[in-house]
Amino acid sequence: MRLSRCPLDHPSTHLPIHPLIFPDISFLQTTLLDWYASSGRVLPWRETRDPYAIWVSEIMLQQTQVKTVIPYYERWLEAFPTIATLATADQQQVLKVWQGLGYYARARNLHKAAQVILEQHQGEFPRDLETVLTLPGIGRTTAGGILSAAFNQPVPILDGNVKRVLARLTALQKPPSKALPQLWQWSTQILDVERPRDFNQALMDLGATLCTPKNPACLVCPWRSHCQAHQLHLQQEIPMTESRAEIPHKMIGVAVIWGNEGQILIDRRRQEGLLGGLWEFPGGKIEPGETVEACIIREIREELGIEVEVGDRLITIDHAYTHFRVTLNVHHCRHLSGDPQPIECDEVRWVNLEDLEQYPFPKANVQIIDALRVGSRE
Numbered sequence: 001m002r003l004s005r006c007p008l009d010h011p012s013t014h015l016p017i018h019p020l021i022f023p024d025i026s027f028l029q030t031t032l033l034d035w036y037a038s039s040g041r042v043l044p045w046r047e048t049r050d051p052y053a054i055w056v057s058e059i060m061l062q063q064t065q066v067k068t069v070i071p072y073y074e075r076w077l078e079a080f081p082t083i084a085t086l087a088t089a090d091q092q093q094v095l096k097v098w099q100g101l102g103y104y105a106r107a108r109n110l111h112k113a114a115q116v117i118l119e120q121h122q123g124e125f126p127r128d129l130e131t132v133l134t135l136p137g138i139g140r141t142t143a144g145g146i147l148s149a150a151f152n153q154p155v156p157i158l159d160g161n162v163k164r165v166l167a168r169l170t171a172l173q174k175p176p177s178k179a180l181p182q183l184w185q186w187s188t189q190i191l192d193v194e195r196p197r198d199f200n201q202a203l204m205d206l207g208a209t210l211c212t213p214k215n216p217a218c219l220v221c222p223w224r225s226h227c228q229a230h231q232l233h234l235q236q237e238i239p240m241t242e243s244r245a246e247i248p249h250k251m252i253g254v255a256v257i258w259g260n261e262g263q264i265l266i267d268r269r270r271q272e273g274l275l276g277g278l279w280e281f282p283g284g285k286i287e288p289g290e291t292v293e294a295c296i297i298r299e300i301r302e303e304l305g306i307e308v309e310v311g312d313r314l315i316t317i318d319h320a321y322t323h324f325r326v327t328l329n330v331h332h333c334r335h336l337s338g339d340p341q342p343i344e345c346d347e348v349r350w351v352n353l354e355d356l357e358q359y360p361f362p363k364a365n366v367q368i369i370d371a372l373r374v375g376s377r378e
């Protein structure tokens with residue numbers, strides 16, 4: 001039997017190795033790699049050993065499905081083919097290329113990390129785990145994904161797919177979020193240190209294509225004879241979930257403010273927090289007992305220091321973020337008085353309707369632009 005050694009030299013990643021929990025690691029490694037050779041997915045970032053391209057793919061794949069990522073990945077590498085081109089790009093250009101992919105902190109961190117690599121590492125992506133973990137936006141599993149895929153280093157991973165596979169393989173009796181040290185230990189133990197690149201990719205593919213959240217395809221799974229959840233008929237119940245609090249729902253009043261010469265007022269969100277650095281139509285949360293119109297007048301006064309008259313409704317948009325939902329109640333407004341000030345944002349700007357698409361906007365705001373375009377054609 002071939003045993004995996006702990007490949008990590010980062011102090012915080014050292015774990016005591018418990019006696020093997022898997023009956024036959026060698027069997028698991030061999031069967032998984034054989035299955036991967038015949039059934040692994042063909043993905044553009046598997047065609048390269050460039051750590052920058054692999055890093056971009058790893059960041060995009062956080063919270064986003066492969067089929068959505070592929071066109072963004074290709075457009076991104078066309079726009080920023082190297083770490084240096086990304087590092088020296090303007091943040092607005094970076095956010096524009098990312099627009100629509102969501103979780104914009106990922107794009108801001110890629111940009112910042114590229115600047116760190118250019119300034120501190122001569123533009124070369126670092127090869128040691130400890131240094132990689134200091135880069136903005138790179139956690140342990142992303143670092144493992146990059147170092148194993150780019151340099152074939154024996155560094156484990158633990159993304160959502162891998163957590164689910166390992167939880168089922170071992171019939172884990174608690175939610176993965178309550179067993180992270182244990183799961184990291186298993187991912188380390190099971191890693192094939194002679195073929196870490198293929199092994200980590202295979203493990204992700206197993207979770208993405210066979211060991212799916214619903215209705216896993218156990219009958220064709222290379223691990224079915226050793227999978228404890230399958231043997232106990234618990235694959236639908238595992239991984240166990242935590243009871244979730246109800247997702248809050250926020251009602252938002254949003255203003256499309258028209259100036260005297262037909263321009264529209266937009267503002268750039270503060271860098272910190274959700275959607276930082278993106279442009280938006282101004283507005284804010286409707287307080288209990290407040291009408292949409294009253295909310296818009298108050299928010300615009302507080303945010304921009306101007307007075308507006310609220311007109312017809314343009315569109316109502318429902319949008320879900322990870323931890324809350326919003327309903328945007330969007331109204332046309334007319335600028336009455338005052339010079340717009342960036343009181344609760346980084347910048348304000350009057351723009352023409354046809355120029356809006358040059359600015360990076362969150363997805364829900366893009367629907368507002370579409371509604372404005374349709375209205376202007378009618």
Ligand code: SF4
Nearest residue numbers: 211218221224227230
């Ligand atoms: S046998 Fe089923 S539950 Fe177990 S790892 Fe394979 S697909 Fe997942």
